[in-house]
Amino acid sequence: MTNQTMSLHSDIDPAATRRMAPTPATIDAVVRDYYPHVQRFAHSILNDPDEAEDAAQEAMIAAVNSLEKFRGESSFKTWLYGITLNICRGHLRKKRTRQTVANALTAFQLVMGHQPTPEESAARNESERELWSAVDSLDEGHRMVVILRYVHELPVREIAEIMRLNEGTVHSRLHYARRTLARKLTLKNQHTHFEEGEAEL
Amino acid sequence: MMSLTHTRAREWMEAEVDGLLSAGDRQVLETHLEGCTECRSYMAELQRLEVRLNTSLKHRWPFPQVERGRLVDVNRAVKDSTRGGQMFWRLTYAARPVFELGAVITIMAIMAWVIGSVATGTTLTAENIPGLLPATLTPTPTLTADSSAQVTTCAGVAGAAGAQVRDWPATPNPVIAVIEAGQTVPVIGLYWTEGPVTSDVWVLVSVQEMTGWASNQEIAVAGDCSAVAVYTPATLPQNAMTPPPTPAPTNDTATQVQVSPVPQATGTAAASVGCSVTGLVDTPIYSGPHRSYTVIDTFPTGVTSAAIGWFYGAGYDTFIQINWKGAPGWVPANLDGLAYVGMDGSCSELPFIAVSPLPPTNAPTPTYQPTPDPTATATGVTSLAVCTGTTTFDAMQVLAKPSYASAVLVTLRIGDRVTVLEIYNGGEANVWYRVDTGSVTGWITAIYSLNFDRPCGNIGPTPIPPISVPLDFTFNAPLDIGHSTSFTRALPGDNGDRAHVIAVKLDGIPQGNSDPTYYRTIQLLVECSGNGSTDLRWGYYGNSPLTLACGESINVNMGMGWDSQYYVLQIPPDTGLSVSYEVTITVGAYTGP
Numbered sequence A: 001m002t003n004q005t006m007s008l009h010s011d012i013d014p015a016a017t018r019r020m021a022p023t024p025a026t027i028d029a030v031v032r033d034y035y036p037h038v039q040r041f042a043h044s045i046l047n048d049p050d051e052a053e054d055a056a057q058e059a060m061i062a063a064v065n066s067l068e069k070f071r072g073e074s075s076f077k078t079w080l081y082g083i084t085l086n087i088c089r090g091h092l093r094k095k096r097t098r099q100t101v102a103n104a105l106t107a108f109q110l111v112m113g114h115q116p117t118p119e120e121s122a123a124r125n126e127s128e129r130e131l132w133s134a135v136d137s138l139d140e141g142h143r144m145v146v147i148l149r150y151v152h153e154l155p156v157r158e159i160a161e162i163m164r165l166n167e168g169t170v171h172s173r174l175h176y177a178r179r180t181l182a183r184k185l186t187l188k189n190q191h192t193h194f195e196e197g198e199a200e201l
Numbered sequence B: 001m002m003s004l005t006h007t008r009a010r011e012w013m014e015a016e017v018d019g020l021l022s023a024g025d026r027q028v029l030e031t032h033l034e035g036c037t038e039c040r041s042y043m044a045e046l047q048r049l050e051v052r053l054n055t056s057l058k059h060r061w062p063f064p065q066v067e068r069g070r071l072v073d074v075n076r077a078v079k080d081s082t083r084g085g086q087m088f089w090r091l092t093y094a095a096r097p098v099f100e101l102g103a104v105i106t107i108m109a110i111m112a113w114v115i116g117s118v119a120t121g122t123t124l125t126a127e128n129i130p131g132l133l134p135a136t137l138t139p140t141p142t143l144t145a146d147s148s149a150q151v152t153t154c155a156g157v158a159g160a161a162g163a164q165v166r167d168w169p170a171t172p173n174p175v176i177a178v179i180e181a182g183q184t185v186p187v188i189g190l191y192w193t194e195g196p197v198t199s200d201v202w203v204l205v206s207v208q209e210m211t212g213w214a215s216n217q218e219i220a221v222a223g224d225c226s227a228v229a230v231y232t233p234a235t236l237p238q239n240a241m242t243p244p245p246t247p248a249p250t251n252d253t254a255t256q257v258q259v260s261p262v263p264q265a266t267g268t269a270a271a272s273v274g275c276s277v278t279g280l281v282d283t284p285i286y287s288g289p290h291r292s293y294t295v296i297d298t299f300p301t302g303v304t305s306a307a308i309g310w311f312y313g314a315g316y317d318t319f320i321q322i323n324w325k326g327a328p329g330w331v332p333a334n335l336d337g338l339a340y341v342g343m344d345g346s347c348s349e350l351p352f353i354a355v356s357p358l359p360p361t362n363a364p365t366p367t368y369q370p371t372p373d374p375t376a377t378a379t380g381v382t383s384l385a386v387c388t389g390t391t392t393f394d395a396m397q398v399l400a401k402p403s404y405a406s407a408v409l410v411t412l413r414i415g416d417r418v419t420v421l422e423i424y425n426g427g428e429a430n431v432w433y434r435v436d437t438g439s440v441t442g443w444i445t446a447i448y449s450l451n452f453d454r455p456c457g458n459i460g461p462t463p464i465p466p467i468s469v470p471l472d473f474t475f476n477a478p479l480d481i482g483h484s485t486s487f488t489r490a491l492p493g494d495n496g497d498r499a500h501v502i503a504v505k506l507d508g509i510p511q512g513n514s515d516p517t518y519y520r521t522i523q524l525l526v527e528c529s530g531n532g533s534t535d536l537r538w539g540y541y542g543n544s545p546l547t548l549a550c551g552e553s554i555n556v557n558m559g560m561g562w563d564s565q566y567y568v569l570q571i572p573p574d575t576g577l578s579v580s581y582e583v584t585i586t587v588g589a590y591t592g593p
Helices: A003-009 A024-046 A049-065 A076-106 A126-136 A140-151 A156-163 A167-188 A193-199 B006-017 B023-034 B037-060 B068-100 B102-120
Strands: B155-158 B163-166 B175-179 B184-192 B201-207 B210-215 B219-222 B229-231 B275-279 B283-286 B295-299 B304-312 B318-324 B327-335 B341-345 B381-391 B396-399 B408-412 B417-425 B431-436 B441-445 B450-452 B473-476 B484-490 B499-507 B518-529 B535-540 B543-549 B553-557 B564-570 B578-589
Touching: A024 A049, A024 A076, A024 A140, A024 B068, A049 A076, A049 B068, A076 A140, A076 A156, A126 A140, A126 A167, A126 B037, A140 A156, A140 A167, A140 B037, A156 A167, A167 B006, A167 B037, B006 B023, B006 B037, B023 B037, B163 B201, B175 B201, B175 B210, B201 B219, B275 B327, B283 B318, B295 B318, B295 B327, B304 B327, B304 B341, B327 B341, B408 B441, B417 B441
Parallel strands: B184 B229, B473 B499
Antiparallel strands: B155 B184, B155 B219, B163 B175, B163 B210, B184 B201, B201 B210, B275 B304, B275 B341, B283 B295, B283 B327, B304 B318, B318 B327, B381 B417, B381 B450, B396 B408, B396 B441, B417 B431, B431 B441, B484 B578, B499 B564, B518 B553, B518 B578, B535 B543, B535 B564
16 A cells, blocks of 8 residues: 555644645545545445445546535535435435336235354344344434444544434434334344343342 | 433433433433443443444445446446536636646646647737637736746646545556645646646656656646646656656655556556456457557457456546457447457456556657648637547548538548648537548548547647537526426538537526536437438537437437537438427426425
């Protein structure tokens, strides 16, 4: 990894961003250094690797075409994730429409046994599978804050910027999501940590 | 001390794991936890859940190993999305720092003065070279032809992000030193990477007792730079460790930086890593990773060969190194937006081969004595030093006069080599090069028509000044999501005007709009009637021409940054087609509900 890569990852100096224009060199650097992050980000939101590639590419295009608008008020990565999230939301909306149609079609068919997705079979153990399943069952708003917080390790302030929420809302969504997850995991396994914690009373 | 209720304490524990609790409140919470078993259990449960979420979820979405081919595709798509606006940025962004370099202008003025004197017999100054100087720039009237004898005090100041110094003036090359923000270093030379359609400028600096190249995007040049060397690819110093001609600053604490020598293009590359390339078309094999290297053989369609390395220059082109008949050769993976070879296997493992992006030239640079062309007016013509390049269009017509309506002297194929003799500037959509094809001398459009072998003298990075464009259409398109508007136009009949610039300007969209989630799409639909080839060529302002069949449409995401878009439609010369096109512009948004 070159020094240039490292300097980009350490986030672009706001003063330097005044010079940011979609020059070929800038595009090279942004795509090379940020595309993998953006693709992973999109994958975590969309849960579909192919669609994530499409969304990530759209996000890079949208970002580069708006590069001159980036003023360094947030970090570059936060700004880029914000764009990616919006694009992913568009994809999710379309996906929901497709899913509605698909559900209507499968309603006429026999309910098949649950086939684990490749990702589910990648889970290292039953406990991990349960946790993933519990996260999936959260509604979109709560699921997103959990993913931004725990997969991408973003602080509440940056999650708020990306999702255009205030920090209090993000915190309360995280709080609610954690309570929901703890409850779901408790119901699935009677010997969870929560009960152990209760037993210490 | 139990100054908190259990409910309040839980809220604070939640805030603590989210990093939102103040130091004072944390102290109160810790005191509370010491005396509250139930709350300690709750905290322990919270922390266990934190650990589970932090570890398990990351495993679910591991960091992707993105194939290099995919990165190239994305890079291409992103650049394509902006290419239409590149003329805009060249004239606004790229030109700005260059023009700010008064020293660069000084050198250009010297060259203009010298060449202008030769060409016209009169004294040219920087101010009267069309498009060379913005009005705000201080002219340099004191220049004389022998000013190169002055002692240089030229210096570079690293920008706020510091400046990276490389052993070769190209982004992929190794960084050999970093200049701290604000630090000043002596400047020894300047270099334009390519021809007039690019604007990358590199500054050769002396740092830590060696020399290296910094991009002018990272370093500002100040002082009297009239005596610094202006390099061409032929005169570039091959060894970055050459002692600088000016005394290096003495810095006892400076650490010795190791410099990697640049391997030669013909060097032996590493063994194969399981990546292969297959010819999608009959592909030229070059001796180096640039089209100006010698073509050594042809890589036939359908043939597969192991890839042993790759090179991606500061421009657009990606080359793959293969072992061909016992010797290394380079095939283009992407050249001018066209794919030549397909890639398969673990190509992300391919080693990057740092080579000179351009071949060394040992031949002395000839000087060209331009002769005035009677077809062009004196004010619109700028003479060039010797300047060569290859064509980017197929079926490019060399015309007798700088006009699409002029007689066709000869038709060139893509990649044909020409020498540019003069530039005629008749406005942004009407700029022409007078070229020598080897058999005839005539005019070709200057709009993205050539890949230049080397910098072309005083035309510098902006050969085309921002002259008002004769627009075909101006849309007053408000920023309403879903807003769509379109127009249709028939191209002129078969009167020799076989290429057409479509200039579109969008007004009414606030350029200050900072919401990056809006986009504008331009759809171009071409309809034809009559007999003949149905494949038209089109490109963003003539660049990277692609095939567009009659009846086909293309969509271009215009983004929100640009207010003008230019396209060139080129109709094959052997056709009697009547062509019309329809342009539809739509405003959309990526935003969610």
